[in-house]
Amino acid sequence: xxxxxxxxxxxxxxxxxxxxxxxxxxxxxxxxxxxxxxxxxxxxxxxxxxxxxxxxxxxxxxxxxxxxxxxxxxxxxxxxxxxxxxxxxxxxxxxxxxxxxxxxxxxxxxxxxxxxxxxxxxxxxxxxxxxxxxxxxxxxxxxxxxxxxxxxxxxxxxxxxxxxxxxxxxxxxxxxxxxxxxxxxxxxxxxxxxxxxxxxxxxxxxxxxxxxxxxxxxxxxxxxxxxxxxxxxxxxxxxxxxxxxxxxxxxxx
Amino acid sequence: xxxxxxxxxxxxxxxxxxxxxxxxxxxxxxxxxxxxxxxxxxxxxxxxxxxxxxxxxxxxxxxxxxxxxxxxxxxxxxxxxxxxxxxxxxxxxxxxxxxxxxxxxxxxxxxxxxxxxxxxxxxxxxxxxxxxxxxxxxxxxxxxxxxxxxxxxxxxxxxxxxxxxxxxxxxxxxxxxxxxxxxxxxxxxxxxxxxxxxxxxxxxxxxxxxxxxxxxxxxxxxxxxxxxxxxxxxxxxxxxxxxxxxxx
Numbered sequence: 001x002x003x004x005x006x007x008x009x010x011x012x013x014x015x016x017x018x019x020x021x022x023x024x025x026x027x028x029x030x031x032x033x034x035x036x037x038x039x040x041x042x043x044x045x046x047x048x049x050x051x052x053x054x055x056x057x058x059x060x061x062x063x064x065x066x067x068x069x070x071x072x073x074x075x076x077x078x079x080x081x082x083x084x085x086x087x088x089x090x091x092x093x094x095x096x097x098x099x100x101x102x103x104x105x106x107x108x109x110x111x112x113x114x115x116x117x118x119x120x121x122x123x124x125x126x127x128x129x130x131x132x133x134x135x136x137x138x139x140x141x142x143x144x145x146x147x148x149x150x151x152x153x154x155x156x157x158x159x160x161x162x163x164x165x166x167x168x169x170x171x172x173x174x175x176x177x178x179x180x181x182x183x184x185x186x187x188x189x190x191x192x193x194x195x196x197x198x199x200x201x202x203x204x205x206x207x208x209x210x211x212x213x214x215x216x217x218x219x220x221x222x223x224x225x226x227x228x229x230x231x232x233x234x235x236x237x238x239x240x241x242x243x244x245x246x247x248x249x250x251x252x253x
Numbered sequence: 254x255x256x257x258x259x260x261x262x263x264x265x266x267x268x269x270x271x272x273x274x275x276x277x278x279x280x281x282x283x284x285x286x287x288x289x290x291x292x293x294x295x296x297x298x299x300x301x302x303x304x305x306x307x308x309x310x311x312x313x314x315x316x317x318x319x320x321x322x323x324x325x326x327x328x329x330x331x332x333x334x335x336x337x338x339x340x341x342x343x344x345x346x347x348x349x350x351x352x353x354x355x356x357x358x359x360x361x362x363x364x365x366x367x368x369x370x371x372x373x374x375x376x377x378x379x380x381x382x383x384x385x386x387x388x389x390x391x392x393x394x395x396x397x398x399x400x401x402x403x404x405x406x407x408x409x410x411x412x413x414x415x416x417x418x419x420x421x422x423x424x425x426x427x428x429x430x431x432x433x434x435x436x437x438x439x440x441x442x443x444x445x446x447x448x449x450x451x452x453x454x455x456x457x458x459x460x461x462x463x464x465x466x467x468x469x470x471x472x473x474x475x476x477x478x479x480x481x482x483x484x485x486x487x488x489x490x491x492x493x494x495x496x497x498x499x500x501x
Binding site for chain 1: 258281292301303316319322345353356374376431432437439441
């Protein structure tokens with residue numbers, strides 16, 4: 001039953017892109033689609049795949065993120081405090097370590113990031129090291145998420161953090177080599193895969209509901225935003241280090 | 254058939270590689286740091302079957318896109334890039350951004366979660382219908398914003414305006430709107446910028462960008478093809494903030 005309701009919703013979700021592609025194909029370009037049976041089989045797979053993913057999302061990904069937040073922020077797990085005393089933010093150190101580990105590990109192994117970094121290495125003619133680039137993105141992502149959890153613990157408004165990150169991005173953009181800029185801006189989007197987004201979202205919302213004085217609506221969101229911004233900063237930072245190293249080498253010779 | 258199965262298994266491996274670090278980190282924390290039994294209502298077996306659904310589902314989804322949607326979409330993108338009709342090019346760019354975002358799994362996930370949270374916070378009625386309505390509207394707003402973003406990106410490729418000034422302009426607009434938008438929507442708005450750029454949107458939109466940049470003289474496909482995605486992560490912030498301002 002649940003499968004059928006989700007299937008119906010999913011058909012509606014996929015319908016627009018199907019209508020758009022076939023509409024333009026038949027009405028504007030007016031060419032026949034080659035291998036029509038394969039294409040239809042493909043759409044069947046898209047539908048079933050999306051339904052299964054959404055089922056698994058509710059059953060595993062969301063609960064896992066929420067569970068970790070709940071356990072790591074529960075009073076039983078945290079160091080003892082005297083009744084009624086405001087907890088210091090450093091008590092939540094396991095939360096920060098967990099956030100950093102999740103961010104770094106999911107990013108460093110991300111298939112699309114590996115592809116992009118190899119390509120970037122080729123274009124740069126060897127000045128950009130693909131592995132270092134991946135590490136730069138992973139550090140940015142991990143730092144972004146950790147900062148996101150810290151923000152939830154402190155309860156400070158998200159826009160201060162975004163403002164700060166934007167200023168850093170702008171300053172870095174003005175200082176960085178031109179050729180790295182599009183790649184840097186894109187690396188923010190690459191880090192958030194379909195599997196990590198729900199877990200991070202659930203982690204943030206879980207933290208906001210477990211920590212006293214925070215509300216999910218006001219404090220729970222924003223982790224994904226910060227996770228997307230900091231890789232931009234670290235990638236441009238890496239490009240600057242590379243340029244500085246090359247300059248120093250040239251001076252020596 | 255056999256090659257098909259092989260390439261499907263490769264997709265499964267990629268999804269597993271996405272999931273493995275998550276499992277490792279969470280497993281390590283559960284066994285070494287937390288060392289507590291799972292709380293009531295969470296069953297290990299449910300989690301495992303759920304993860305299997307996620308991996309199989311995501312693999313089927315991606316494979317289906319690769320054999321069904323992407324070849325036609327990429328082909329269309331090239332055709333429109335070469336066709337020369339501005340009106341159709343922009344119509345197609347908008348439709349492509351809009352349509353691919355509507356079906357984006359990460360966006361569906363976050364929109365549903367946002368609706369739940371907003372309902373619990375008492376901002377909308379706490380009914381299934383009201384939540385579905387909110388999630389649907391949010392996704393439509395984000396999809397329209399990505400459609401617009403792709404149009405702006407196409408315009409940039411055609412005119413050759415520098416990417417970073419336009420992005421910085423987008424940041425300024427987003428921050429200005431933040432000052433006036435209701436506080437409850439700010440977190441959701443900034444997060445929706447990050448969820449739009451995943452499974453479907455990136456390949457299709459990149460195909461359009463690279464196709465255009467190849468068709469126009471004096472554009473570098475590598476440099477100009479990339480920029481479209483950057484817009485697709487700023488524009489949703491602006492649109493969702495505006496949506497919050499106009500009224501939830």
